[in-house]
Amino acid sequence: MEHILFLAHTEDDGSLSRTAREALTGAMELHRQLAGAAFSVGLIGGDVSTAVATVAGCGAATFYAVSGADFAVSRYASDAAALETICRASGATIVVAPATSRFNRVVPGVAQRLGGRIDTHVGGFSVNDTEIRIQRGYYRQRMIATLTRTARPWFLTLDAGVFGTWDAAPGNVQVTALSVTVGDDIRKTRVVGYRAPQANAQTIKPDAKLLLVAGVGWTKKQADGQVHLDEAAKTILGFLDKAGASLGSSKSLVDQSSEGHNVFSFMSHLNQVGQTGSTPRHPKGLSTCCHGEEPHVVGWRFIGERRAINLDTNCGWAQGKADVLYVADAFELVRKVTELL
Numbered sequence: 001m002e003h004i005l006f007l008a009h010t011e012d013d014g015s016l017s018r019t020a021r022e023a024l025t026g027a028m029e030l031h032r033q034l035a036g037a038a039f040s041v042g043l044i045g046g047d048v049s050t051a052v053a054t055v056a057g058c059g060a061a062t063f064y065a066v067s068g069a070d071f072a073v074s075r076y077a078s079d080a081a082a083l084e085t086i087c088r089a090s091g092a093t094i095v096v097a098p099a100t101s102r103f104n105r106v107v108p109g110v111a112q113r114l115g116g117r118i119d120t121h122v123g124g125f126s127v128n129d130t131e132i133r134i135q136r137g138y139y140r141q142r143m144i145a146t147l148t149r150t151a152r153p154w155f156l157t158l159d160a161g162v163f164g165t166w167d168a169a170p171g172n173v174q175v176t177a178l179s180v181t182v183g184d185d186i187r188k189t190r191v192v193g194y195r196a197p198q199a200n201a202q203t204i205k206p207d208a209k210l211l212l213v214a215g216v217g218w219t220k221k222q223a224d225g226q227v228h229l230d231e232a233a234k235t236i237l238g239f240l241d242k243a244g245a246s247l248g249s250s251k252s253l254v255d256q257s258s259e260g261h262n263v264f265s266f267m268s269h270l271n272q273v274g275q276t277g278s279t280p281r282h283p284k285g286l287s288t289c290c291h292g293e294e295p296h297v298v299g300w301r302f303i304g305e306r307r308a309i310n311l312d313t314n315c316g317w318a319q320g321k322a323d324v325l326y327v328a329d330a331f332e333l334v335r336k337v338t339e340l341l
């Protein structure tokens with residue numbers, strides 16, 4: 001009989017992130033489909049009481065926690081020790097965890113300590129009788145693989161945006177508090193603070209509701225026969241700031257920087273969406289000054305609602321690739337929308 005263990009860590013304020021609450025929905029769904037499976041929850045963090053209340057109604061029979069100041073921050077050695085202890089105490093055969101940056105660093109190491117196997121970036125699963133099959137995208141190859149394993153424990157980190165967010169009224173449950181010793185050898189690694197890029201430099205925001213894609217049109221000669229790079233940069237950044245949107249790009253636009261052209265300092269190949277770029281997941285997407293060619297649009301397959309702004313009525317977006325195409329000047333339109341925001 002399988003035993004599913006859902007693992008999560010708290011955020012700075014003691015809550016569970018949206019990614020964690022989505023992964024919990026995934027773990028609950030797996031428990032529902034896998035007849036006779038046991039279900040446990042394991043939490044780590046400084047103070048896990050809010051997180052425990054959040055997950056209380058998820059249907060797990062057992063709740064484990066490792067908490068205290070040593071577990072408040074992301075540190076490989078203490079996180080690995082805490083998760084290993086929870087996994088061993090539960091006897092889990094299937095371990096489900098959110099693919100947060102904290103867990104992406106540590107969960108593979110925990111799988112190794114337990115002699116288990118891990119699959120990361122899991123984007124879905126199905127259960128065939130008692131056999132679990134998971135799906136994982138190999139984006140560059142444009143393939144989705146279906147995998148199964150007999151090795152146990154089997155660790156799965158679930159990507160954000162796949163399952164609905166668990167959002168139930170807080171409850172009460174009995175928690176088994178596990179003690180994990182953190183020695184001075186571990187404590188000598190201290191988190192002294194965060195150094196994050198400035199808000200306007202952090203243009204890739206996987207949790208944003210909207211993806212704004214910029215294409216090469218922003219750098220082309222406009223109606224007055226001139227290019228307007230400064231104005232384009234100001235318009236794009238102004239919109240990102242007001243809308244809290246994530247920034248994507250066409251390949252042609254980010255390729256220009258590597259060819260020594262004077263383009264946008266806030267974009268790199270990491271922003272590229274498409275066949276040879278990323279496949280972001282956002283509820284909505286707005287393409288601007290991008291032609292909407294297939295190698296680009298293939299990267300939009302997880303974007304819920306697609307809109308595009310192009311001067312060309314016959315651009316790729318008009319060929320059934322966008323839900324709405326605004327035939328308009330993106331400079332004007334984006335500036336106006338930013339004003340309204």
Ligand SMILES: Cc1cc2nc3c(=O)[nH]c(=O)nc-3n(C[C@H](O)[C@H](O)[C@H](O)COP(=O)(O)OP(=O)(O)OC[C@H]3O[C@@H](n4cnc5c(N)ncnc54)[C@H](O)[C@@H]3O)c2cc1C
Binds near residue numbers: 218275292
């Ligand atoms: C093997 C292969 C892999 C590829 N992989 C990718 C990939 O991963 N991602 C990717 O993006 N591309 C990829 N490409 C390239 C892709 O085919 C296109 O060449 C590229 O996406 C075009 O970029 P663009 O739309 O920004 O530029 P363009 O095709 O130059 O289009 C610019 C658009 O801007 C519009 N425009 C200009 N001014 C304005 C204005 N003021 N207002 C509104 N609209 C305006 C124009 O009408 C035009 O439609 C790949 C190609 C190949 C062959």
